[in-house]
Amino acid sequence: MLKTRYSSILIILIILAIFTLIIPVSCASQYGTVQGKVVDRYGNPISGATIVIQDGECRPVGSVQSQSDGTYSYNQVPVEGGSGTFRIAATLDKDDVHLMENTAFFMIYPLKTTSQDVRFYSYPASGVGTLYGVVSSSKDMIEELDGVVYLNNGMYTIYEGNKYGQWSFTIPAGDYTIWAERNKNLTTYKSQNYTVHVPSDDNAYQLIYMPMKEQAPYHVQPTVQRNVVYGQVTQKNGQPLTGATxxxxxxxxxxxxxxxxMKTNSSGDYCFYNVNVRSVSEKFIVKVSWELNGEVHEQSSAPFDVYYPNTIGKKHEHNIPVCMNVASNGNLNIRTSPQGARILVDGMDTGKLTPCEIQDIPAGKHTVTLTLDGYYNDTSDVTIQPDKILNMNRTLAINTGSITINVQPRDAKIYLNDKYAGTGSVSLPKAAAGKYDFKVVRDEYQEEAGSFDLIAGRQVEKSFEMVAVPSLSLTYISYLLSNMISSLASIL
Structure with a gap:
């Protein structure tokens, strides 16, 4: 019994000892994961790159190869404590060139994944390098001398000759001829020609010695030039477009x-001054965007080349007009029955008669009035949509009727609304609808007067046989006076 108890105690002690040993090892063996993507200078994926994970003292802790899509992942990064500092040293063997890139240090945490991309900035070769140097009046030491530095491709730069200053060109890799010139006292001094090789993605240095002895035929040295890109943006209908981006x-x-x-001005114009081109030439386009009724419309110019501004024999002003495929105005196509109505838009006479299409009406709400003799004015509110045609068909309402008045005797005068209308017989086939007062008069006849309503499209006919009124003529008056005198005489 005692032996069994000692055996149990011994087993417990052994188990405790094992756990005591296991626990520290477990704490020291926690791992983190690092993953990411390997790309070239243009962001394209690179496969086959070697990714070496280094600790804070740049000691390697593991490595992995990037896959066909450029991705990599390593999940055995040992992390002591709560975090660790690491970096990636990547190598790439491409096109017989061994390339290396190191990332900045970053943190990796136990049991977590950290993302870290790697970019090879020098792959693939850009094919462009930099040529730089100074102009000196001495071979043995630098004595800066101002002048114009020329390349055999037409490029030049103005060198100020300042201490610690340099001239430079960013140009395609290759061989070039370079020299300098300087004007002084109406004399042109020229250095010798130098042949220089410019490597890709690297620098080439050239000191240009100009002893101010070698003379060339005098000519004016070029000045600093500017590249300017300008133009006008128009709508589909040819109208200038204001406020476009x-x-x-x-x-x-x-x-x-x-x-x-920039934004176009009130005339639709834009202008970019001092367009910078670092290499021999670069290709550009002008892109225009314009929001109309909540919809963004875009239009681009054709590509065009802009050269290094200080280049002899090249164009440095570029007029690039852009015509949008939409317009802010719309058209109004108007037809009426009957035809020939005059068109007024927002109270302004357009000088046009129906049928007619009025172009370039600003988008939005407008009031259209149609007028034609013998018909009521027709007024409508319309909404013009940009770059669309609104068809408008209207039947005009007649506002006239016919008035016929016949009077006996034929020389009687007829008045309508106190205006003389004629004698004997009056016919008005297109009289304005409404109320009329009439009056018919003739000497020795009783006057006829009254009123009537003329309804549009109707006819009013009136006939009058005037009643004669006896009149006192001079003969009759003389006759009466004579009889009166005779009667009085007989009485007396």
Whole structure:
């Protein structure tokens, strides 16, 4: 019994000892994961790159190869404590060139995944390098001398000759001829020609010695030039487009890069001054965007080349007009029955008669009035949509009737609304509808007067046989006076 108890105690002690040993090892063996993508200078994936994970003292702790899509993942990064500092040292063997890239240090946490991309900025070769140097009046030491530095491809730069200053060109890799010139006292001094090789993605240095002894035929040295890109943005109907966003975009690998942007003025004009081109030439486009009724419309110019501004024999002003495929105005096509109605828009006489299409009416609500003799004015509110034709068909309502008045005797005078209308017989086939007062008069006849309502499209006919009124003539008056005198005489 005692032996069994000692055996149990011994087993417990052994188990405790094992757990005591296991626990520290377990704490020291926690791992984190790092993953990411390997890309080239243009963002394209790179396969076969070696990814070495290094600790804070740049000691390797593991490595992995990038996959066909450029991705990599390593999940055995040992992390002591709550976190660890690491970096990635990547190598790439491509095109017989061994390339290396190191990332900045970053943190990896136990049992967590950290993302870290790697970019090879020098792959693939850009094919462009930098040529730089100074102009000196001494071979043995640098004595800066101002002048114009020329390349045999037409490029030049103005060198100020300041201490610690340098001239430079960013140009395609290759061999070039370079020299400098300087004007002084109406004399042109020229250095010798230098042949220089410019490597890709690297620098080439050249000191240009100009002893101010070698003379050349005098000529004026060029000055600093500016690249200008300008133009007008018009609508589909040819009208200038105000307030459109114009972007000057440069072609880069993988797409377009916006260089500058501005808004068109009231005349639809834009202008980009001092367009910078670092290499011999770069390709650009002008991109226009315009929001109309909540919809964004875009239009781009054709690509065009802009050269390094200080280049002899090249165009440095570029007129790039852009015509949008939409317009802010719309058209109104009007037809009436009957035809020939005059058209007024917002109270302004357009000088046009129906049928007619009125173009370039600003989008929005407008009032259209149609007028034609013999018909009521027709007024409508319309909404013009941009870059669309609104068809408008109207039947005009007649506002006249016919009045016929016949009077006996034929020389009687007829008045309508106190205006003389004629004698004997009056016919008004297109009289305005409404109420009329009439009066018919003739000497020695009783006057006829009254009123009537003329309804549009109806006819009013009136006939009058005037009643004669006896009149006192001079003969009859003389006769009466004579009889009166005779009667009085007989009485007396």
């Amino acid at each position: 114009v972007e000057l975009c440069k072609y880069v690998t993988g797409g377009l890069e916006v260089v500058d942007s």
